[in-house]
Amino acid sequence: MDKVLKFSVTEKIFHNVNAVSWYVLAITGIIVYFNLAGSETKNFLMQIHIWAGVVFTFNFLAFIFLAPHRFYILMKNLLEWDKDTFAWFKNLGGYPRRFFKINIGPEEVAPQGKFNAGQKLTYLFFIFMIIALIVTGWFLYFAKHSMGKGLFLMFFYLHVWGSIITTLIATFGHIPLSIANKEDLLAMWRIGPGTVSLKWAKHHNPKWFQNDVIMRPLQNCRDQYGKHNCKGSVPIFRNEK
Amino acid sequence: MGVQKIATFSPSEKTFTGGGTFLPGEVKGIIRINPNKCVGCDTCRHHCPAGAIKGSLGVTHHIEEDLCLSCGQCLVNCPFGAIEQMSFLDEVLSRLKDPDYTVVAIIAPAVRVALAEEFGAPPGTLTVHRMHAAFKKAGFRIYENNLAADQTIMEEGYEFIAKVKYWLLGDKTPELEKFAEHPLPHFTSCCPAWIRYAELYWPDILPHISGAKSPQQMAGATVKTWVALRLWNIDPRKIYTVGIMPCTAKIYEASRPEFKSAFYWLKEKGHLPEDTPPFPDVDAVLTTRDAAELFRCLNINPLNVSPEKETDITEVYTGGATIFGNSGGVTEAALRTAYCVLSGQEPSSWNIEAVRGHTTGVRTAKLAIPLKPLGGKKANFHICVVNGVKNHLEPILEDVVIGKSPFHFIEVMNCPGGCINGGGQPVNPMGTSWIDPLLPLPLKA
Numbered sequence: 001m002d003k004v005l006k007f008s009v010t011e012k013i014f015h016n017v018n019a020v021s022w023y024v025l026a027i028t029g030i031i032v033y034f035n036l037a038g039s040e041t042k043n044f045l046m047q048i049h050i051w052a053g054v055v056f057t058f059n060f061l062a063f064i065f066l067a068p069h070r071f072y073i074l075m076k077n078l079l080e081w082d083k084d085t086f087a088w089f090k091n092l093g094g095y096p097r098r099f100f101k102i103n104i105g106p107e108e109v110a111p112q113g114k115f116n117a118g119q120k121l122t123y124l125f126f127i128f129m130i131i132a133l134i135v136t137g138w139f140l141y142f143a144k145h146s147m148g149k150g151l152f153l154m155f156f157y158l159h160v161w162g163s164i165i166t167t168l169i170a171t172f173g174h175i176p177l178s179i180a181n182k183e184d185l186l187a188m189w190r191i192g193p194g195t196v197s198l199k200w201a202k203h204h205n206p207k208w209f210q211n212d213v214i215m216r217p218l219q220n221c222r223d224q225y226g227k228h229n230c231k232g233s234v235p236i237f238r239n240e241k
Numbered sequence: 242m243g244v245q246k247i248a249t250f251s252p253s254e255k256t257f258t259g260g261g262t263f264l265p266g267e268v269k270g271i272i273r274i275n276p277n278k279c280v281g282c283d284t285c286r287h288h289c290p291a292g293a294i295k296g297s298l299g300v301t302h303h304i305e306e307d308l309c310l311s312c313g314q315c316l317v318n319c320p321f322g323a324i325e326q327m328s329f330l331d332e333v334l335s336r337l338k339d340p341d342y343t344v345v346a347i348i349a350p351a352v353r354v355a356l357a358e359e360f361g362a363p364p365g366t367l368t369v370h371r372m373h374a375a376f377k378k379a380g381f382r383i384y385e386n387n388l389a390a391d392q393t394i395m396e397e398g399y400e401f402i403a404k405v406k407y408w409l410l411g412d413k414t415p416e417l418e419k420f421a422e423h424p425l426p427h428f429t430s431c432c433p434a435w436i437r438y439a440e441l442y443w444p445d446i447l448p449h450i451s452g453a454k455s456p457q458q459m460a461g462a463t464v465k466t467w468v469a470l471r472l473w474n475i476d477p478r479k480i481y482t483v484g485i486m487p488c489t490a491k492i493y494e495a496s497r498p499e500f501k502s503a504f505y506w507l508k509e510k511g512h513l514p515e516d517t518p519p520f521p522d523v524d525a526v527l528t529t530r531d532a533a534e535l536f537r538c539l540n541i542n543p544l545n546v547s548p549e550k551e552t553d554i555t556e557v558y559t560g561g562a563t564i565f566g567n568s569g570g571v572t573e574a575a576l577r578t579a580y581c582v583l584s585g586q587e588p589s590s591w592n593i594e595a596v597r598g599h600t601t602g603v604r605t606a607k608l609a610i611p612l613k614p615l616g617g618k619k620a621n622f623h624i625c626v627v628n629g630v631k632n633h634l635e636p637i638l639e640d641v642v643i644g645k646s647p648f649h650f651i652e653v654m655n656c657p658g659g660c661i662n663g664g665g666q667p668v669n670p671m672g673t674s675w676i677d678p679l680l681p682l683p684l685k686a
Binding site for chain 2: 032033035039042043045046049050140141144145148149150151152153156
C-alpha cells in the first residue's frame with residue numbers, strides 16, 4: 001500500500017462543486033456587472049447566477065452539516081500555525097525560486113503540514129469569502145429593504161469586488177499552483193479516491209505525514225478500500241487508531 | 242451624517258410637448274435613471290407605486306414616463322445615486338437677477354425641517370424665521386405655503402362637512418346638490434402623486450377626491466391675485482412664483498394646464514390687457530435639495546443668517562397647516578375644522594393623535610363627533626390614513642369601488658411618512674423609507 005488518503009469524498013464533492021459553481025457565478029456576475037452583454041442576455045445570466053448561488057450555498061451548508069467532522073479537521077489544519085508555518089514565508093515555499101528563478105530566503109523549505117502556510121492563508125480567505133458571498137448574496141436578493149442603503153452598498157461592493165479579487169487569486173494563484181502539484185490535483189479531481197502517494201505526502205506534507213498518518217501492519221489482508229492487499233502496512237490517520 | 246448627492250438635469254424642449262399620458266405643457270420626465278450609473282440592483286422597482294420602472298435584477302432599469310407619478314421615491318431610495326431629477330434652478334436664478342420680476346417663494350412645511358440637513362446640521366435645526374431671512378437674502382419675497390394650507394383646510398374641511406350633511410344627515414338643500422356626484426368616503430387631494438395615480442390607475446375614485454387644490458396651487462393663485470393687487474400693488478404679470486417643495490411631483494402639478502386660475506380671474510376682472518398670454522399660478526418648483534443648491538450658488542448658509550424679527554402678513558399661519566407635512570397631518574387639520582363646525586364646540590383636545598400615521602402603512606381611527614343638527618347625538622366617523630401608496634392603498638380603493646368601504650375620510654400620501662419623506666427632500670445615505678416594504682412592523686419613527 002503506497003497511497004494515503006488526502007481528500008475525503010466529502011471534501012472532494014464540496015471543493016469540486018464549489019469550484020464549478022464559483023466560476024459560473026464569477027463569469028455570469030462579471031458579465032452582468034461590467035455590462036458586457038445585452039439586456040436579455042444579462043437577464044438570463046442573472047437567473048443562472050441566482051440558481052448557481054443556490055447550489056453554491058447548499059454545497060457549503062451540506063459540507064458543514066453533513067460532514068461536520070471533515071469541516072472540523074479542515075479548519076483545524078488551516079488554523080494550526082507553528083514556527084515552521086511562519087518559516088514558510090522566508091522563501092514562500094520555494095516557489096519563486098522554482099518558477100521564476102528568484103532567490104528569496106533559504107533554499108530549504110520549512111516542513112509543512114497537510115497545507116503549507118500559503119495554502120492556509122489562501123484557504124482561510126477563500127472560506128471567509130465563501131461565507132461572505134453567501135451572506136451578502138442572499139441579503140442583496142431577499143432582504144435588501146431590511147438593511148438600509150449604507151449597509152446595502154457595503155454588501156454590494158463586498159459581494160462584487162470580494163468575488164472578483166478572490167477569483168483573481170484563485171485563477172492566477174490557486175489553479176496554476178495546483179496544476180504544478182499534479183498529485184494533489186489528481187487526488188482532488190479524479191473520479192475515485194482522493195489519494196496521493198506516500199512519497200508525495202512525505203515530501204510535500206512531512207509534518208502531516210509525521211503527525212497525523214501512522215502505518216499499521218495489515219491484519220486482514222484488506223486495505224481501507226476493501227481491496228485485497230496482504231503486503232506491508234496500511235496508512236491510517238492518528239485519530240482512527 | 243451628510244446627505245447623498247443627487248444629480249439634476251435641466252428641462253429640454255421635449256419636456257413640455259405632452260403626449261402619452263401628458264397634456265401639452267405638462268412637465269414629463271422629471272425623474273430619470275442614468276444608465277451609466279444604474280447597476281440593476283432592482284431596489285427602485287420595489288419603491289415605485291405605479292410599476293413605472295422596468296428592468297430585472299442585473300439589468301439597467303428605465304422609467305416608463307407615461308406610467309410615472311414623478312414622486313421620486315425611486316430617487317431617494319436608490320443606493321447608487323443613479324436616479325436624477327429635473328431642476329428649474331437655472332430658470333429661478335435668472336429670474337432672481339431680473340429686476341423687473343418679483344420672485345415669490347412658497348415654502349412648504351416639510352422644507353423647513355429638512356433644509357438644515359443639506360448644510361450639515363440635524364433635521365429641524367433651522368428656525369422658520371432664519372429660513373425666511375435666508376430666502377429674502379436670496380432675493381425672494383415670501384408667501385407661506387402654510388397660509389395656503391390653512392386656506393386648503395377651510396376648503397377641504399368644509400367640503401367634507403358638506404358631504405356629511407348631504408350623504409349622512411340627508412340635507413338635500415340646493416347648495417349641496419352638487420355633492421350628489423361626490424359621495425363619501427372623502428379623499429384628500431394635496432398629494433399630486435396620489436392624484437396622478439388615481440387619474441391613471443383608479444379613475445372610478447375621482448368623484449370621491451376633494452376638489453380643493455393643494456396648498457401650493459392655492460398659494461400661487463392667491464399671490465398673483467389678492468397679494469399682487471391688494472397687498473403689494475404689483476403687476477401680476479411681473480410676479481414669478483416658486484414652490485419650494487419637498488416633492489418632485491409638485492413640479493408636475495405646477496405645470497398642469499388647469500392651474501392658471503389667477504390668469505383667468507384677472508382677465509375676467511379686467512386686470513390684464515387682452516393680449517396677455519396665459520401664465521401659470523406657480524411658475525416653477527424647486528425641491529428642498531434645489532433650494533439648498535440655490536443657497537450654495539448664492540453663497541448663503543441659512544444656518545448663519547440672522548433670523549427675521551418681523552413677520553409679514555403673508556407669513557402667518559396656524560399649527561394645523563404645519564402638520565400637513567407629516568402623514569396624517571391633513572386629516573388631523575381637517576378633522577379639527579369638521580369637529581368644530583359639525584358639533585358647534587371645540588374638541589376636548591386639538592391633538593387627534595389616533596390619525597397620526599407615520600408608523601404604519603395604514604392607520605385607521607374612529608372619531609365620535611356630537612352632531613349639532615341632531616341635538617348633540619354622537620356619530621362615529623371612520624378615518625383612514627394611507628401612509629405610502631405602494632403596498633397599502635389598493636385594498637382600500639377596491640373597497641371604495643365596490644361600495645364596501647367603512648371609511649368616511651381617507652387621506653392618501655404617496656410617500657411613506659408623508660411629504661417629510663418626499664422625493665425632493667435631502668437624501669439620507671442610510672435610507673429612510675427602505676423599511677416600508679416590510680411594514681407592518683411595530684416601527685417607531
